[in-house]
Amino acid sequence: MIKPLCTLRVWLLLASVLCLTLGALLAWQAQAQQGERVAVVIAVDGAIGPAISDYFQRGLEHAETRGAELVVMEMNTPGGLDASMRDMISTMLSSPVPVAIYVSPAGSRAASAGTYLLYASHVAAMAPATHLGSATPVQIGGGGGLPGLGEPEQPTDDRASEEGDTQAPADPEGGDEAAPAEDEGTAGDTAEPAKRRGETAMERKVLEDAVAYIRSLAERHGRNADWAEAAVREAVNLTAREALERDVIDVVAEDIPDLLAQIDGRSVVMAHGERTLETANLTLERFDPDWRTELLAVITNPNVAYFLMIIGFYGLIFELSNPGSLVPGTIGIICLLLALFAFQVLPVNYAGLALILVGMGLIVGEALMPSFGILGIGGIVAFVIGSVMLMDAENLNISLPLIGGVALVAAGLMLWIMTRFLGLRRRPVRTGQEELVGQEARVLEDFQGQGHVRLHGERWNAYSPRSLRRGQAVRVVGIDGLTVEVEPLERES
Structure with a gap:
């Protein structure tokens, strides 16, 4: 019974010494x-x-x-x-x-x-x-x-009287010369150029x-x-x-x-x-x-903020054009919020920002309501002018190559949309009864005049002034209600 008690006391003593040593080391390190x-x-x-x-x-x-x-x-x-x-x-x-x-x-x-x-x-x-x-x-x-x-603007009588200047206004041609910086002790004691x-x-x-x-x-x-x-x-x-x-x-x-x-x-x-x-x-x-400073520096870079705004805008366009896609809309709203944060702390010219938004709206209008390039060209012009005006501060302006690149991409997208619309105009009809004209069908029985054909997997009433044989390939040339007019399909041998 005595031996376990001695062992416990030894362990408690060692633990106490260890704690005291650790505390002393920490205190010494803090003091140093x-x-x-x-x-x-x-x-x-x-x-x-x-x-x-x-x-x-x-x-x-x-x-x-x-x-x-x-x-x-x-x-x-x-x-x-x-x-x-x-x-x-x-x-x-x-x-x-x-x-x-x-x-x-x-x-x-x-x-x-x-x-x-x-x-x-x-x-x-x-x-x-x-x-x-x-x-x-x-x-x-x-x-x-x-x-x-x-x-230099000529001082008015009120301003001259406030400054105690009794001399005639300085000559405009000589007004560009300010008081020399070397005359440090005489400022205010003698008359100075304007x-x-x-x-x-x-x-x-x-x-x-x-x-x-x-x-x-x-x-x-x-x-x-x-x-x-x-x-x-x-x-x-x-x-x-x-x-x-x-x-x-x-x-x-x-x-x-x-x-x-x-x-x-x-x-x-x-x-x-x-x-x-x-x-x-x-x-x-x-x-x-x-990392926080680096992230803020990147976001508030005018070129990055400008690019975030473009990505956000097009992300929302793609989401509205294809509801339920989610990915473009999510990316677009995040980029747009980051861009708005950056513009909040940047020297934004709001006339330039308004021109950019008008330009984007005109480009979207060209895509949704083709005007043969009038809206699109006007939108690109407004977009470029607004981009150049967007940042006022000389050291925080947007790179002109970036503006030109974005404008070219927007112009290319508009041109592609216009060509796609023109191509759609020339393509044959794909829905409705008009889509049946020109389609191929199969004769179900021998007939001349009234008969039946299989068209798109369906049995249709058919009319042909020429004699047709069962299984013969025919082409639809007209449609009248639920009856299609067909003619033999002549294939090259």
Whole structure:
């Protein structure tokens, strides 16, 4: 009895030691991980859109959870959507983790929306052989091209009085020259040439809002606000070295370790005051895009969204033409819903979308109600024009070869449908009494005048002015009620 009790005690002791050892190992691992100083690296390569914004915000959340000292965003972008850019900037400005935006590798750019992001970052850095600028906003909704590309609008008396400008309006031919970016300290102190303010009220609103926004970002981090305004009004650009000389950026670094070494000890402005960076000997930890980001990026690609809309539209057509097929309808509704989601977050020109829908409707009308090509040709023309107009943003437009390919497929389908209808017109009748004319029958008994024949497996009354023999092959040449008129079928020997 004593031996089993001793054995039980030994097993309990071993289990206790094992649990304590495992707990100590887990605590040591958590403490070591917590004590590790890391910098989270995320990569943005391409147009700024909803997928990139979602990825960036989740990267900042991961860095905060990880207790990272810094977030380094490697960026190469031609620009993107204003809404997505502002979401990223708002998240960055309120983040407890400093964000260093690093335009790299060599040959990269921070154009348009990328310039705003660079100005909003706590540390703005660029690699050699990179550039930034061209931050002029492009209006969405068919409002025109770049604000101020035409001749500058003459200021009205009210606007001149508000600005305190007592000089005569600038000459239109000379109005294209804005205040030089080098005169940083004299802005507002002396009279300047007229600045580009847009040709319409909407353009002025968009342009002035963008100028105020980027100047506020520049002033927050002590960067060159005058050049930022010139980048918006005049779409000017700077190389990395020029940007460093003009206080547009903070650092020109060869790579991320060089960047971390240069910004160690730098003070940055956070949401709740200044903070001194301690970036020496940080461990780099990459936060790469996951499947969700990749999927959103694919769906919101304008070419993919456009193609999904086409597939969805034709899927519904095939389902309605053949009720009960299920497969075309299922695929069509899924693709159409994905396309509508993508268009919800893309800069859609609704006039272009309406032209596409009208064009598709005309093509379907040609298939259901042939008009010898009038509806079909009009539909293809409307479809192509609408496709070209569909996306307003310069960096999110649809590939012209894709538009041409889809238009050719639609034209080919319409041509095939027309030829099929023309062929059906020439084919003999296949149903009703008229279908019996020309058919072959067999004589059931000898007769001349009235008799009987077997036609399509049925016994029919027959009439023939010529004498016919039992089993002879005859051809139906007419029909009168339930009596068919036949004649001998002469076969070639």
